[in-house]
Amino acid sequence: MVEAVLIDLFDLPANLQNIIQGLLHNTLETIEKCSSIHAPFVYVMCCQRQGSERKDEQGFLLPALRDFQNLKRRLEVVHAVTTAAALYTIKQRLDEKDLSIIKVIVPALRKDLMKVYIDHLFTAVYQFEFEDLPVVSDCENLQIPELHGEGQTFSTQDVAHIRSEIQMYLENLPSLNGELTILRSSLIPDNIFLHGFTTRTGGISYIPTLSSCNLFSSSKRRDPQIVVKENLRRLANAAGFNPEAFHRVKVDHANAVCIMGKTEPDNYDGIVTNQRGVTLAAPGADCIPVLFADPVRKACGAAHSGWKGTLLGVSMATVNAMVSEYGCNVKDILVVLGPSVGPCCYKLPHESAKEFHRIDPKCVRLFDSASPYTDIRKATRILLERGGILPENIQDDSITDQNQNVTLCTACHPDKFYSHFRDGTNFGTQIGFISIKD
Structure with missing residues (x-):
């Protein structure tokens, strides 16, 4: 009708x-x-x-x-x-x-x-x-x-x-619901890298669950690509990167990694580069946008880590790509976990939660329930540390920035972040982004 x-x-x-x-x-x-x-x-x-x-x-x-x-x-x-x-x-x-x-x-x-x-x-x-x-x-x-x-x-x-x-x-449309805000971590040196995590304000997306700086378009949502492109242009202008040299991971909820300059896979959840002025990005609307920076070899990366990608080790796959492609030492790599759904809110079916329990029982709360609370951030940290990343080189909700916490719970802060878990099908998306300065 x-x-x-x-x-x-x-x-x-x-x-x-x-x-x-x-x-x-x-x-x-x-x-x-x-x-x-x-x-x-x-x-x-x-x-x-x-x-x-x-x-x-x-x-x-x-x-x-x-x-x-x-x-x-x-x-x-x-x-x-x-x-x-x-x-x-x-x-x-x-x-x-x-x-x-x-x-x-x-x-x-x-x-x-x-x-x-x-x-x-x-x-x-x-x-x-x-x-x-x-x-x-x-x-x-x-x-x-x-x-x-x-x-x-x-x-x-x-x-x-x-x-x-x-x-x-x-x-020429006005920005909605406040100024464009970017969260930055002091762990990543800003004299070498440009980076940040976006929040939901300062764009032109007007639908309530997408308002206002939505940075992802799909056939299932109401924001077209051209609106997302305008939101990205405004972000790039505020952050200082070139939107024409911007590369976002092609989400597959797995662990494939794209090496910039080599053949691009059909889908990948991690991406790395040592090229200056190229901005890499990973989306998140509960899943973790993870940023990687090696100030010694001057290489960087971004990964999208949902519960499936976390179990498949997408973060360590991204680290390993930096080591093999650019000669990075794993002990020099800095890792920052961005805004994502926290263990306060996130539940998984018992069968899926069992996989996190195997990583470490501390990753699951109320394990005997039908849908235990699951901590995908803690699991990510544990897997990174087992892979050789130094504990002090990881920023997450257990080690927050003295000036600004960048690993807030997306579901708990509807004024700041989008959340698929909270908002349903027509949800918006924020990103984590990083590049090597020219």
Whole structure:
């Protein structure tokens, strides 16, 4: 069942008011007849002409809107200077109401154009169906700007232009829920490395569980890649790294490690480099973002360590890659565990918790229960120490920074961090990042 209808009047000339009113009236009449029981939300997308008053523009549409009592409370006219701005505003309305099934009624000559915008601004969470707005058959005198015909492919240059328009719009949006904040550890020397762990504030993601500096996009969440890219740009600007030389692990919840400069695996949870100016990152939304730094050999790494990756030894796999690739001495490597779900909150099924109990009984609390509390941080420390990392070279919740604790519990601090455990499917993601300074 269609939950929302988007009517695209954006490129229809404002001087043909009577024709546009007729088009809108006929379209709304059809919607109301077809959905008399469950009226969908209706959004009418219009261009706000440069130098015009919004009230004047909306005023000429009023005669077409008056007759639809069933739709009256569910109908909104959205004016904007660009298609990107109008569509993003409508996306916000859809997300406020958690709507996902949308019919787009669009002039045939704008259909392919609209699909490109939608591909950039939405994810697979949403379902779209398209219907032609009959501007040609009903209005023979109506001329709209010449665009690609239906079914034609947009060139790379066309897509780049649309992407640029969206990016420019997003760059001008205000930051939400406070300033962008980065947590840093004094264990990693800042004269050699640039590093940090992000919190959830200072980005543009507006959905409550993703607000506001979400740094990961997936087909199951509502933040598209282009929004995450803007959040990353703001982070890079604040932290001082180049977002174009940024490499995030491809999460597989396993222990494969990517060596920068060599063939990239399909999936990996660890990544290492000795190249200056290249920023490595690992995500976390309960899983541990782990950072590695060797100030002697000037090499660094990042790893994503969830409970599966912890058991598979992803942190020591990352250490071993630094040793084998860059000649690092394990006793020189510094390791910092970032914000992650703590033993105060994290439970695992008994069968999985048993594996942590085998590492050390201290990693599990209430072991005899069906879902014991499990400490993936302690397990990570124990495995690192067994691999030769010096205890004093590991920072976690047992050894916190005198100035700033970077290993806080993500589930316990909803104002600071995202948490899959706490927030459910549409959760946001923070990262740990590190690079060798130029």
